[in-house]
Amino acid sequence: MRTSEYCVFIQSIMFLLTALFGFILISITEATTNQIGKTVRISNVQPRRDTNGDILNAHDGAMYVVDGRYYLVGTAYEKCQGFTNCSSNIGDCGWQDNNFSLYSSTDLETWKLENGNLLPNRQHGGANFRPKLIYNDDNKEWVLWFNFQTPKPNIPGYYTVATSESIAGPYKIYQEQVNVSRALKGDFNLFKDDDGTAYIIYNSDINGHLCVACHIPPCDCGFQMSVEMLSPDYKSSTMENSGWIGAPTVEAPIMFKRQGIYYLLFDRLSCFGPQGSGSVVYTGSTPLGKYTAQNNINRYGPFRESQLSFIIVSAQQAYVTQIGELFIWIGDMWDSYVEPGTGRNVKAYDYQVWLPLQFDNTGNISKLVWQDEWLATLP
Numbered sequence: 251m252r253t254s255e256y257c258v259f260i261q262s263i264m265f266l267l268t269a270l271f272g273f274i275l276i277s278i279t280e281a282t283t284n285q286i287g288k289t290v291r292i293s294n295v296q297p298r299r300d301t302n303g304d305i306l307n308a309h310d311g312a313m314y315v316v317d318g319r320y321y322l323v324g325t326a327y328e329k330c331q332g333f334t335n336c337s338s339n340i341g342d343c344g345w346q347d348n349n350f351s352l353y354s355s356t357d358l359e360t361w362k363l364e365n366g367n368l369l370p371n372r373q374h375g376g377a378n379f380r381p382k383l384i385y386n387d388d389n390k391e392w393v394l395w396f397n398f399q400t401p402k403p404n405i406p407g408y409y410t411v412a413t414s415e416s417i418a419g420p421y422k423i424y425q426e427q428v429n430v431s432r433a434l435k436g437d438f439n440l441f442k443d444d445d446g447t448a449y450i451i452y453n454s455d456i457n458g459h460l461c462v463a464c465h466i467p468p469c470d471c472g473f474q475m476s477v478e479m480l481s482p483d484y485k486s487s488t489m490e491n492s493g494w495i496g497a498p499t500v501e502a503p504i505m506f507k508r509q510g511i512y513y514l515l516f517d518r519l520s521c522f523g524p525q526g527s528g529s530v531v532y533t534g535s536t537p538l539g540k541y542t543a544q545n546n547i548n549r550y551g552p553f554r555e556s557q558l559s560f561i562i563v564s565a566q567q568a569y570v571t572q573i574g575e576l577f578i579w580i581g582d583m584w585d586s587y588v589e590p591g592t593g594r595n596v597k598a599y600d601y602q603v604w605l606p607l608q609f610d611n612t613g614n615i616s617k618l619v620w621q622d623e624w625l626a627t628l629p
Contacts, residue, residue, distance in 0.1 A: 287574075290358050293623045294603045297587070300353060300361045307366075307598045308351045309582050310380045312439075312569035314417070319354055320573075321417055325379045326351040326366060327597040343597050347373050350381045350396070352418055358626065364418040368394065372423070375401040378410075380568075382440045383417065384448055386484050393484045394421045395428075395440060395450070406434050409452075411485050424485055430454075431489045436473055439569070440480075441505035441537070448480040449537050450487065451503040451514060456494065474498045475516055477505065477538055492538040497555050502527060506570045508577065511613045512537055515567060517546065518558065524585035526564040530555060531615050547607075547617045563618050565603045574629040577607040579618065 297305040308324025315321075330343040350368040353361045369378070377399040384393050392414045399407040409428045412421035430452065438452035457472035477492040495514065503516040512535070517528035529548040532541040543555045548567075551559040565581030572578075580602060587599040606624065608616040 287627045287629050288357060289625050289627050291623055292358065292604050292626050294601070294605070294620075295622045297599060297601065298361060300363045302363065304363070305587075305599045306351075306353055306361060306602075308353060309600060309602065310568050311350070312382055313571040313578070313580060314383060315571070315573055316385075316417060319356055320358055321364075321383075322353045322355070322361070323368075323381050323383055324351060324568075325349075325381060327600075329596050329598045331595055331597070345377045345399075346401070347375065348378055350378065350394075354418075357628065365420070368414075368419040368421050369412060369423070370420050374398070376407075380437060382438070382569075384440045384442055384484050385417075387446060389483055391415055392417050392421075393424075395438070397436075397438070398426075407436075409435060409438065413485070428486060430478055430487045431491045432476060437501040437503060439503050439505055440484075441507070443507065443537060447537070448484045449477050449505065450480055451475060451477045451505045451516075453501050453503065453516070456498065472498050473500055473519065475500060475503055475514065477514070479538070490538070492541075495539060495541050496530065496532060496543060500530075502566050502568065504567055504570050506572065506577070508572075508609065509613060511535070512541075513570075513615075514541055515547075515570070517548070520566045520584075522584045523566075524564065524583075526561050526581070526583070527566045528561060529567050529579075529618070533613065544614055545617070547615050550617075563603060563605070563620050568602075570607065573626070576626060577609075578626075579605045579607050581605075 299305055307326045308322050309327060311324030313320060313322045326349050328343050351366045352364045352368060354364050355361045379397050381394060381396040386393055394412040396410055397407055398410045410426055411424045411428050413424045414421040432454035434455040436453040438450055440448060440450055442448045453473045453475050455472045456474050475495045479488045479490040481488055499519055500516045501519050506513050511533050514532040515529045517530050520527035528546045530546045531544045533544055534541040545553050548562050549559045550562060563581060565583045567579060567581045569580045570577055571580060583601040583603055585595050586601045587596050589596050605618055605621060
């Protein structure tokens with residue numbers, strides 16, 4: 251073989267080896283990335299913004315994972331001084347004919363506004379708040395439940411249900427007032443079990459009367475929790491109820507499941523108060539109970555079911571989102587955003603805190619720990 255031909259042969263071999271090594275390196279990198287997942291930084295001190303640069307305006311709602319994308323739904327309040335108690339009136343800041351917003355993200359860092367008006371043309375004179383979504387696999391539709399407060403003083407509010415073929419809406423009212431087994435309904439949340447059965451957890455007044463501004467102790471509104479099974483289409487209740495759970499004078503419930511254990515989280519009334527609220531954890535082996543109180547993860551000191559000790563994180567819980575093995579506690583920090591230059595609070599921009607829940611080997615949840623920022627590994 252001539253020297254020139256030999257050199258060309260060697261160069262060809264080196265080229266093939268380099269290409270092969272590069273392919274192997276890329277394959278290893280991709281496999282490692284897929285196994286470990288993407289790490290993102292979650293900040294609780296910087297306002298979350300959408301791709302337009304606007305601060306997210308989605309409160310007392312929830313976050314859902316759909317086909318690898320994250321959706322944040324919440325109440326869109328107005329850009330004015332926020333109210334901070336249960337005695338606020340219809341017509342106060344954002345508390346009349348307000349609507350719901352939906353944002354989406356692929357990484358929990360970059361958010362796109364999908365729809366800032368999930369309920370178009372809804373003018374009812376009252377206040378819409380605490381939206382929750384649930385997908386019905388059989389009917390291939392999204393079902394939206396939310397609280398509605400009537401515009402007339404001292405008239406109890408109720409739950410309204412709307413539906414859409416798309417999570418981004420628009421949603422059409424299916425039933426204006428949905429009946430559940432207990433009267434004088436308050437805050438609620440939805441939960442879908444592994445077998446597709448859905449439940450609503452909600453508070454209602456066991457005394458049978460409307461209680462106003464009972465968030466300031468000592469008081470006893472009688473608002474107590476129960477869990478109820480929904481109909482197969484998720485648009486109504488079966489009226490099958492768990493019975494009363496836990497102590498009275500509570501709101502802002504959450505229900506989720508982890509490793510066969512059902513969790514309920516709720517605590518004393520806050521009524522949009524900047525002090526936030528605690529978070530008592532109840533666990534059970536079936537959705538309708540029996541439930542046992544375990545801990546208060548958002549109050550200092552030894553656990554007592556009706557304790558009023560200092561709050562750890564000045565937020566009121568709204569939802570727990572599961573992302574793989576990660577469970578994120580979401581809470582609203584009412585009256586927390588201060589507008590630069592004016593010093594006034596703006597309710598539309600109130601902060602929302604996201605914190606990882608820590609579980610021990612028995613399934614008990616550790617107390618919350620405030621973190622300015624933390625790293626989350628996504629699947």
